Amino acid sequence: MSGQKVRIQKGQVYKYFEVPRFEAPKLLPPVEVEMLQSFPKSLAVLSDTGSQTQQQHECTELDVQTPGLGQYRFVSVDKGILYEVFQPQSTSKFAAIQGIPFHYGTTMQFYRNQLWSLLPEIFVLNDESTPVVKVTNMDMNRVKYHARLICFGYFYPLRELETQIDPKTNRIVYKDDAGNLRFIQAALTVEVGVKN
Amino acid sequence: MIDELGSYSETYSFIVLSANTNFQLARSPWPAPVNKKMVLQKLSVTNTLPSSLGGQIVIWDQDLSNSTPPTRGSAGGAILTVGVQAGSVSGVTATTMLISETQCPEESFIGGLAMQSTLVNTTVSATFRIT
Numbered sequence: 001m002s003g004q005k006v007r008i009q010k011g012q013v014y015k016y017f018e019v020p021r022f023e024a025p026k027l028l029p030p031v032e033v034e035m036l037q038s039f040p041k042s043l044a045v046l047s048d049t050g051s052q053t054q055q056q057h058e059c060t061e062l063d064v065q066t067p068g069l070g071q072y073r074f075v076s077v078d079k080g081i082l083y084e085v086f087q088p089q090s091t092s093k094f095a096a097i098q099g100i101p102f103h104y105g106t107t108m109q110f111y112r113n114q115l116w117s118l119l120p121e122i123f124v125l126n127d128e129s130t131p132v133v134k135v136t137n138m139d140m141n142r143v144k145y146h147a148r149l150i151c152f153g154y155f156y157p158l159r160e161l162e163t164q165i166d167p168k169t170n171r172i173v174y175k176d177d178a179g180n181l182r183f184i185q186a187a188l189t190v191e192v193g194v195k196n
Numbered sequence: 197m198i199d200e201l202g203s204y205s206e207t208y209s210f211i212v213l214s215a216n217t218n219f220q221l222a223r224s225p226w227p228a229p230v231n232k233k234m235v236l237q238k239l240s241v242t243n244t245l246p247s248s249l250g251g252q253i254v255i256w257d258q259d260l261s262n263s264t265p266p267t268r269g270s271a272g273g274a275i276l277t278v279g280v281q282a283g284s285v286s287g288v289t290a291t292t293m294l295i296s297e298t299q300c301p302e303e304s305f306i307g308g309l310a311m312q313s314t315l316v317n318t319t320v321s322a323t324f325r326i327t
Contacts, residue, residue, distance in 0.1 A: 048226075048264070080204065080206060140308075141208060
């Protein structure tokens, strides 16, 4: 909502923002993102020996206008594809060391039942935290020619707050439009990855 | 078809090129990081042989390319046998046997669906729930 304070954590650095009162969050309509490389695009079959052949895609399609925060949820379109989200490329999302892969069977049913909160979710800041998605074929019998995700969510326009430490209270304060120092209260913290 | 949580459906087809020989209709995605099995949902068998011979296909659970996953059944001890009607009777050039979702035994395949047919040119198409 307008006026909402947001603390955005990017790696070990954070900044405070607010949704300007003259702006409002907007819907990010569903966008279909293909993870496979240019034609002839195909993903090798699941292997029973050695490591799996993966492909990866840097999803610049999900970058949002500056300054702004994008909130996306993912649904797999294609069956038999395992997706892993990284942000940046070396850091898996969803708080597990190995990354938590998802696929059609673990997203489509939640989508159909409107259980949005159970879908994989990421935040992107401007074009500075582009996610990378790695895909693996789950099929031992045939190559795959599509590995698509539907991504949808909300865009929150932002205004960066000039913050400083109040020497009297040691609390973080910001200057409002009238130049007065104000405490930041009830900020929502959002974590985004850094650029690859 | 019911998609249970974590599952999805796939369909595989195969034409039998020689009679009484082992064939792999599909391998189950048992290797890491997938670790899933296939559950049979629907089966379609078409006899395109222009003769008055009927036959049968036998089905068992085995990955014919890798001995790591467990095997269940064999050509001589099938877990599912399907009769195939003659493909050329009364002017009919091909016959199809359909086993629908409500009729099909929900057999699990850990390694994969291996099969034999007593007739050449039999077309087999199976839909699985990958779960």
